[in-house]
Amino acid sequence: MQKWVRWLVLGIVAIILLSVAYVIFNFVFLNFFVNLWWFDSQNLKGYYLMRLFYRYLIFGAVTLVLFLIFFFNFWIASRYLGLSPDSCVMPDTAENERKTRRWMKMIQSGSMKIYTPISVFLAFPISVPFYERWEQGLLFFFGSSAGYRDIDLGLDISFFLFGYPIYEFLQSQLMMVFIFLFAFLFILYFVENRLLCRIEEVIPKGAKIHLAIVALIVVLLQTWGFLLKIVELQYVETHEPIFYGPGFIENWIDIPLILLTTFTFLGTAVSFLLFFFKRKFLKAGVVFAAFFLIFLGVYNTTSLHESVDKYVVQPNEMIREKPFIETSVASTLKAYKLDQVITDNLRVTQNLDLEKNPALQDALSNIPVWDRELLDEVYRQLQGFRTYYSFPDVDEDRYTVADVYQQVNIGAREINLDDLPEAAQNWINRHLQYTHGYGVVMSPAAQGGEEPMTWFMRDIPLQSDYGITVREPRIYYGEQDYAYAIAPNDIGEIDHQRGDKDIMTDYAGSGGIPITTLLRKLLFSVYFNDRNIFFSTKTTSRSRILLRRNIVEAVNQITPYFLMDKDPYIVATPRGMFWIMDAYTTSAYFPNAHAYRTTDPASTFYGKDFNYIRNSVKIVIDAYNGTVMYYLADPEDPIADAYDRIYPGLLKPMSEMPEDLRNHVRYPRDLFAVQMAIFAKYHQTNPEQFYQDEDTWEFAKMSRGPMNPYYMTVSLKAGDDQGFILVSPMSPIGRDNLRSIVTVGCDVSNYGRVTVYSFPRGQQVYGPSQIEAQINQNSLIAQQLSLWDQAGSQVQFGRMVLLPLEDLILYIQPIYMISAKGLKIPELQRIIVSQGELVVMERTIEECIETLQKMLAMRLERIQRRFPAAEDGVLPAPAPPAPDIVPAPGTGNEAPMVPPPAPDIVPTPGTGNEALMVPPPAPAPEAETEAQ
Numbered sequence: 001m002q003k004w005v006r007w008l009v010l011g012i013v014a015i016i017l018l019s020v021a022y023v024i025f026n027f028v029f030l031n032f033f034v035n036l037w038w039f040d041s042q043n044l045k046g047y048y049l050m051r052l053f054y055r056y057l058i059f060g061a062v063t064l065v066l067f068l069i070f071f072f073n074f075w076i077a078s079r080y081l082g083l084s085p086d087s088c089v090m091p092d093t094a095e096n097e098r099k100t101r102r103w104m105k106m107i108q109s110g111s112m113k114i115y116t117p118i119s120v121f122l123a124f125p126i127s128v129p130f131y132e133r134w135e136q137g138l139l140f141f142f143g144s145s146a147g148y149r150d151i152d153l154g155l156d157i158s159f160f161l162f163g164y165p166i167y168e169f170l171q172s173q174l175m176m177v178f179i180f181l182f183a184f185l186f187i188l189y190f191v192e193n194r195l196l197c198r199i200e201e202v203i204p205k206g207a208k209i210h211l212a213i214v215a216l217i218v219v220l221l222q223t224w225g226f227l228l229k230i231v232e233l234q235y236v237e238t239h240e241p242i243f244y245g246p247g248f249i250e251n252w253i254d255i256p257l258i259l260l261t262t263f264t265f266l267g268t269a270v271s272f273l274l275f276f277f278k279r280k281f282l283k284a285g286v287v288f289a290a291f292f293l294i295f296l297g298v299y300n301t302t303s304l305h306e307s308v309d310k311y312v313v314q315p316n317e318m319i320r321e322k323p324f325i326e327t328s329v330a331s332t333l334k335a336y337k338l339d340q341v342i343t344d345n346l347r348v349t350q351n352l353d354l355e356k357n358p359a360l361q362d363a364l365s366n367i368p369v370w371d372r373e374l375l376d377e378v379y380r381q382l383q384g385f386r387t388y389y390s391f392p393d394v395d396e397d398r399y400t401v402a403d404v405y406q407q408v409n410i411g412a413r414e415i416n417l418d419d420l421p422e423a424a425q426n427w428i429n430r431h432l433q434y435t436h437g438y439g440v441v442m443s444p445a446a447q448g449g450e451e452p453m454t455w456f457m458r459d460i461p462l463q464s465d466y467g468i469t470v471r472e473p474r475i476y477y478g479e480q481d482y483a484y485a486i487a488p489n490d491i492g493e494i495d496h497q498r499g500d501k502d503i504m505t506d507y508a509g510s511g512g513i514p515i516t517t518l519l520r521k522l523l524f525s526v527y528f529n530d531r532n533i534f535f536s537t538k539t540t541s542r543s544r545i546l547l548r549r550n551i552v553e554a555v556n557q558i559t560p561y562f563l564m565d566k567d568p569y570i571v572a573t574p575r576g577m578f579w580i581m582d583a584y585t586t587s588a589y590f591p592n593a594h595a596y597r598t599t600d601p602a603s604t605f606y607g608k609d610f611n612y613i614r615n616s617v618k619i620v621i622d623a624y625n626g627t628v629m630y631y632l633a634d635p636e637d638p639i640a641d642a643y644d645r646i647y648p649g650l651l652k653p654m655s656e657m658p659e660d661l662r663n664h665v666r667y668p669r670d671l672f673a674v675q676m677a678i679f680a681k682y683h684q685t686n687p688e689q690f691y692q693d694e695d696t697w698e699f700a701k702m703s704r705g706p707m708n709p710y711y712m713t714v715s716l717k718a719g720d721d722q723g724f725i726l727v728s729p730m731s732p733i734g735r736d737n738l739r740s741i742v743t744v745g746c747d748v749s750n751y752g753r754v755t756v757y758s759f760p761r762g763q764q765v766y767g768p769s770q771i772e773a774q775i776n777q778n779s780l781i782a783q784q785l786s787l788w789d790q791a792g793s794q795v796q797f798g799r800m801v802l803l804p805l806e807d808l809i810l811y812i813q814p815i816y817m818i819s820a821k822g823l824k825i826p827e828l829q830r831i832i833v834s835q836g837e838l839v840v841m842e843r844t845i846e847e848c849i850e851t852l853q854k855m856l857a858m859r860l861e862r863i864q865r866r867f868p869a870a871e872d873g874v875l876p877a878p879a880p881p882a883p884d885i886v887p888a889p890g891t892g893n894e895a896p897m898v899p900p901p902a903p904d905i906v907p908t909p910g911t912g913n914e915a916l917m918v919p920p921p922a923p924a925p926e927a928e929t930e931a932q
Contacts, residue, residue, distance in 0.1 A: 034527050037513045038548065042628055044558065047647055054646070058134040059127055066123035066177060073181055073214065074115040077188055080207035126177060133169065135561055140166040142645040146638040148334070150591045151327045152234065152246065158638050160589045161612070164231050171228060175221045182214045212273055219269040226262040230255055234591035239321070242691065243328040244611075245592035248313050248320040249305055257299040264292035318691050325687040328592050332682045335593035335612045336675050341683075342755045346741070348765055348836075349807040360805055362722055364845050366407040366713035368396065368445035369814040371798045374826040375443075379411045381825045383441045383458060386497070388434060390416040392479040395569035396445070396711040397664055398724045401456055401466045405722055407445040407713035408456060412570040412577070412623070413437050414478040427532045428491065435485040435493045435507070435546075437475035440572050442468070445713070448844035449815070449830045457572065460496040472576035476511060477626040479568060482549035484528060486515070490538040511626035512544035551579050551621045558628055559583070559650075561643070562617060565668050566604045570623070573660040577623035580661065582668040583630075585617075585639035586610040594682065596674055604670040615671050616640035617651065620661055631657050633665075666746040667726050672709045675754070676728045676742060683756065697739055700729035700768045702800060707768050716743065716757065716804055723747050729802050731767050738765040741804045757804065768800050771811045771834045778839050781832065785815075788829070794818040796826070810835055812845065 039048035130137065143162035149155060189207050233246045233254055246254075271285030298304050313320045333339040370378075372394040379391045391411040398407050414437035417430050442457040457464045462473045474495070476485070487493055487507035495505035515521050515533075524545055525534040533545075548554045555564055565582035584604075588595065590612035598605055616634040621627070632640060632651040644651045654662065680697040684690040699706035709728040715721060724746040732739045740758040745751055759765045766774075775781060785795050798814035813832040818824050832841045833848035840851040 030523060030527055033523065039558075041511065041513055042558070044650075047650055050647060054138055055131070055134045058137050059131040062130040063123050063127040066126055067119045069177065070119035070122050070181065071115050073185065073210070074119065076210050077185055077207070078115070080189070080204050080210070122180070126173060129169070129173065136165055138646050139639070139642050143638060143642040144645070147636070150234070151330060152592060153231070157590070160231070160234070160591050161587050161638060162642065164228070164589055167224075168228055171221060171225050175218070175225065178214060178218045178221060182211070182218055185211055185214060208277065212276060216269070216273065219266065223262055223266060226258055226265065229258050235589075237595075243321070243325045244332065244594040245324065245328045247324045249308055251324065253305060253308055254299065257295055261292060261295040261299060264288050264295055268292050318688065321691070322687045325690055328594070329682055329685055329687070329690060331590065331592035332594045332611075332678060335590040336678050337614065337752075338675055338679050338682070338754065340754075341679070342753065344755060344757050346757045346759055346804070347807060348759065348763065348809050360808065360849070363714045363803060363805065364849070365404070365446050366722070367803060367812055367845060368407060368409075368710065368712065368801060369447055369798065369812060369828065369831060369845075370409055370443075370445065371814075372396070372409070374796070374798065374816060375409055376411065377824070378453070378826055379441050381823055382453070383413065385460060387419045387421070388415055388417060389413050389437065390419065390480070391441070393567070393569075395567070397569065397571070397666070398713055399442070399456070399468070401468065405713065407711070407724065408442050409445055410440055410442045410570060410572065412440050412475055412478055413460075414475055414480045416480055417483060428538070430483055431485055431532075432487075432489045432491050432538060433494050435476065435487050437478060438462075438496055439470065439473035439475075440570055440577065442572070446845070447828050449828050450843055451828075468572065469574050470572050470577065471574060472624050474505070475577055475623045476507070476509070476546060477549045477551055477554070477621060477623050478579070479551065484545055484547045485549070486533070486536075486539060486543055486545050487512075488540060488542055490540060507544070507546075509625040511622075511624070512546035515539060515543055515545050516541055546626065549626065551581065554621070554626065554628060555581060555583075555619055559630070563604070563608070565670060567669065569666075571661060571664045575658075575660070578661055579621040579623060580664065581619040581621065582615055582671070583617035583619055584671070585614050585637055587612040587639065594678060596678060603673070605674060613671065613674065614640065615668055618654070618657070618665055620657065662748060665748070665751065666711070666724065667744050667752060669709050669711075669726060672726045672728060672744055676709065676730065679742070680730065680733075696733045697730040698733045700731045700738060701736065702768045702772055707800070707802075710799065710801065711746070712801070712803070714803065714805070723750060727802065727804065729768065736767045736769045738767045738809070741802070765809060766811075766834075766836055768802065768811065771813075771839075772800070774834060774837065774839050775813060775832055781839070781841050784830075784841070788817060792820045794820055808835070815841070
């Protein structure tokens with residue numbers, strides 16, 4: 001071979017090897033090292049290695065077990081193969097039979113060489129599904145008792161959450177393994193038996209026992225599968241929409257059929273095994289097999305089920321299904337943590353006297369009149385200052401401001417590099433200089449119309465006229481899609497502007513990964529496919545690369561097994577800025593519990609299917625350092641408890657959360673919406689009432705759609721302190737009036753306490769859509785809105801707020817104006833307050849209350865003037881109506897008929913309605929007699 005050809009071949013080989021090494025390093029080792037460094041920056045290096053270890057431990061253990069199963073059985077089989085002497089091969093035996101004999105001897109003598117690779121080859125692909133479901137396997141091994149049992153089967157709930165999914169999976173996988181093994185062994189022993197029959201020898205008894213044991217294992221696995229069918233019945237949906245779970249047919253038809261099928265299947269298998277060894281019990285096996293096929297056929301057909309349903313269940317459905325409805329209701333309430341709901345009654349009155357109703361006076365300073373969506377635009381226009389600052393979300397929280405417990409709106413001023421001018425879209429600006437957002441904007445929830453916006457926190461640098469301080473206002477980690485940043489660096493980071501001058505800063509936090517060596521710079525250049533990282537001369541010995549700065553991405557990278565809420569919120573403390581996120585544990589395996597599905601793409605749970613949920617974990621992310629901390633909020637949740645066992649030290653108790661953060665923990669809005677969607681029907685714990693579906697609720701409706709839960713700071717009962725709560729008004733399904741108000745506490749003292757305030761069934765309480773209709777029909781309000789529209793401003797209705805107090809329901813409807821020209825900054829213009837059928841519009845809520853008081857006083861005076869017996873505006877109860885009897889003529893009972901009272905209308909003379917003043921004439925008795 002010529003020298004140049006040799007060098008060409010060596011060059012091609014070298015290029016191929018280097019390419020392979022690069023691919024392996026880039027897709028395996030590079031990600032590993034970057035993840036390892038990043039988890040180390042989170043103080044979670046051990047946790048990251050533990051997750052990797054668990055995954056491969058499960059895979060390796062399952063592979064080893066399956067390998068041993070295959071190898072051990074093949075090794076036993078080899079002991080019974082090729083045992084006939086060579087003399088048994090007759091001279092006239094065909095050549096292929098001699099080859100078979102030699103092959104059998106080779107199998108017997110070389111089992112290690114043959115069965116080891118075969119066993120590995122068979123075990124590896126079967127183990128792959130276990131690798132993909134390794135986390136479910138961990139929950140099975142580390143899950144503990146839930147402390148309460150299923151009502152139907154009496155099994156601990158942990159069996160359904162952890163055991164049943166694994167048992168179902170194991171049963172199908174092991175069935176496949178042993179059926180294949182049995183088939184392989186049967187073929188080997190069949191061939192051996194044919195060879196032995198030629199010399200009038202029989203297969204050894206040990207081989208028969210081996211084959212029988214494997215067959216028996218297959219039988220037991222199938223029996224296990226039949227019994228799991230009973231558990232599977234706990235998730236049937238055939239009785240929807242009446243109730244979820246098994247009913248009369250499943251409990252009295254399906255379960256007995258499954259048990260009979262299991263019994264006859266075992267009888268069939270045992271009978272045929274005894275026949276295989278003893279040549280007896282063949283008839284018994286045939287009888288068992290016949291019954292087995294009959295029971296299996298009946299179970300898998302619908303004829304019996306339809307007949308029982310038609311002639312037994314449907315004529316007496318309420319009686320037949322009553323105990324199963326009770327089970328379904330109790331299980332569903334337990335699954336959604338609604339089994340300890342507190343119920344109370346509210347009787348609405350018209351007490352609007354601020355002096356007599358101090359709760360109303362306190363509530364006025366905390367009524368949230370600003371919509372988050374509109375307030376986001378106000379913050380951006382008035383407090384954005386630069387094009388690259390944005391407010392991705394405005395959140396609702398509560399703070400103690402000037403010693404007053406105050407509900408507020410708060411938004412983080414984050415950086416959005418996509419909004420930089422096109423000329424500034426260069427690598428240095430995006431990754432070295434524009435690295436962080438700055439501070440928050442905070443305003444009170446309660447505002448008045450045509451008033452300047454009140455700011456609790458504002459501006460850059462951060463200012464507060466109310467004594468609120470934040471030591472570190474810079475936001476390096478947030479909700480935006482942040483690119484990586486290198487900080488500190490030799491250029492400096494733009495912090496804020498003072499006049500026309502940029503004030504610079506240097507990152508001094510512990511977030512990110514140090515890139516102090518050329519090797520790390522090279523690795524990150526490859527990782528981000530950005531050569532500027534390696535060639536930049538602006539890094540220093542203190543430079544760190546900050547990556548995964550989107551808090552949702554970071555949390556999902558650490559704990560992908562938790563379901564994250566879509567609405568993280570910022571908290572400002574004297575120590576700095578922190579994000580709080582809610583994490584959920586869910587399962588679709590809670591027995592007899594109604595499954596939840598939503599079609600709302602904005603919901604956290606869109607595309608999810610579950611029938612068990614807990615908000616078990618609160619997550620805190622440092623906005624400056626990016627450090628993620630996990631706190632166990634619900635120790636009673638068996639799923640969260642299992643994860644705490646799997647990863648010890650990851651979930652810290654809530655008592656270790658700093659108090660200044662724990663005071664800002666709130667109940668998740670999306671979770672409460674899920675609970676209310678379930679509770680709307682399942683609050684009917686009486687089976688008869690549930691079956692008749694006579695009191696099912698739905699979210700109170702408005703023209704724009706359902707009224708979603710909202711946060712309020714209020715005291716609903718006399719003597720209680722004001723608390724931060726979530727409120728959800730509910731209406732009877734298909735009706736517009738208000739049926740109940742459901743609240744859940746958010747403060748530490750009453751967190752998660754769900755309270756239902758119901759109204760008497762016979763009392764009319766206006767619902768939001770009815771109030772909305774009254775507002776639209778009010779001529780004075782309509783006239784004012786039309787004037788604003790004609791003046792070139794766009795009028796927009798905000799979110800209607802229902803204010804529940806002890807004996808009072810107020811509806812507050814904010815009205816905004818948006819200029820049709822120039823900057824379209826929403827401005828709170830007026831507030832409409834409605835109490836029942838009375839509707840007023842003023843600049844502030846206080847003015848509305850005063851106007852309502854005057855209207856009620858005038859109404860009371862008018863009623864008492866016309867009906868002196870009325871007290872507090874309440875008319876005396878009318879006398880019971882006379883029986884509807886028409887006396888027969890000539891009986892002496894022909895008393896003159898009393899004409900009906902004139903309508904309560906006083907027409908104005910000259911309007912054409914004077915005829916209304918004349919009561920209709922009473923018919924004469926003679927005329928009535930003649931008519932009869």
